[in-house]
Amino acid sequence: MLSYVTDHIPKTTPYNRRPGYSMTPDYITIHSTGNPTSTARNERAWLTNPNNNVTASWHIVVDEKEAIEAIPLNEVAWHAGDGGNGTGNRKSIGIEICESGDRQKTLQNAAELVAKLLKERGWGVDRLRRHYDWSGKICPRIFYDNGKWTGWEQF
Template identity: 35%
Template sequence: MVKKKRINKKPVLIMVVILMLISLGSFYIASTHQNDVEAYQVEGLPIQHQFLTINPYSRSGKSLHRVNGIVIHYTANPGSTAKNNRNYFENLRYTKTTSVSSHFIIGLDGEIIQCIPLNEIAYASNNRNRDTISIECCHPDESGKFNEETYNSLVKLVRALMKTYHLQSQDVIRHYDVTGKICPKYFVEHEDQWKEFLNTL
């Protein structure tokens, strides 16, 4: 009579338990992180908090340890809304085409969507991601010039952030000042308008 070989189920059981603990730990970390966000609010500003899902392409969840500056961008997508651009960032977790995001997007009606908590980095300003808050601005046409509603919300938001982080107007820069990219286009091509903007802060 051939004896049946007994299978030691212990290693398999241990492996299953370990995998379950890892999954539970990841879920706990993600849940805690999602709840521990910095929803920025400013009196008189219509800020909507629509945080991106944590993913490698638009919201890494990496900590922003210090804020030394504010970087202004334009969407380079004439006529698009703040919601359109926020959804583009969100969908990158599926399309995986690039890594990009911003803390705030200001729309054509002056509405503001916060996409990334202020205690996390955004993928917007290259080597300055690690110490800056980024603001994307919508614009109605190819010139890249912000309309009055967008411009006014930008001024108010930047002033509030400067106060929050004890920054000066020289700490407010363009994406262009980081990499030489023509962004925000109108403020790069019209240096006088950029200086005028800084003078309002």
């Protein structure tokens, strides 16, 4: 069973990373961290690191060991790259998949997490989106291979 930790960043976190805006999600957006050496704990720490000056955030990060919820699932996070009023940011739960460690275990954990979230909401896989679907960014890059989204289809 995947360990699920709730460790919300403060609403006072700089760069508006947790704006506190209420959200009723309609989608789940999948990302990968783009960092081959970072764990879920590292990614969570980055959100409140004083050296981080980026206005970007997400709801849950998952690795081979655990999932960490950094922003409540009923609040907006800035992860979709589609602007302050974009559907991706305003209506979807952002999940970051770590690129470090045991990739197969991490993907298994991510699939388990996403399945649980879908089931809890009575949603089908038609509610899943890639970061790419909102902004055109090649993300989650771990599912992209030579111009094809082979890994996404498998996920």
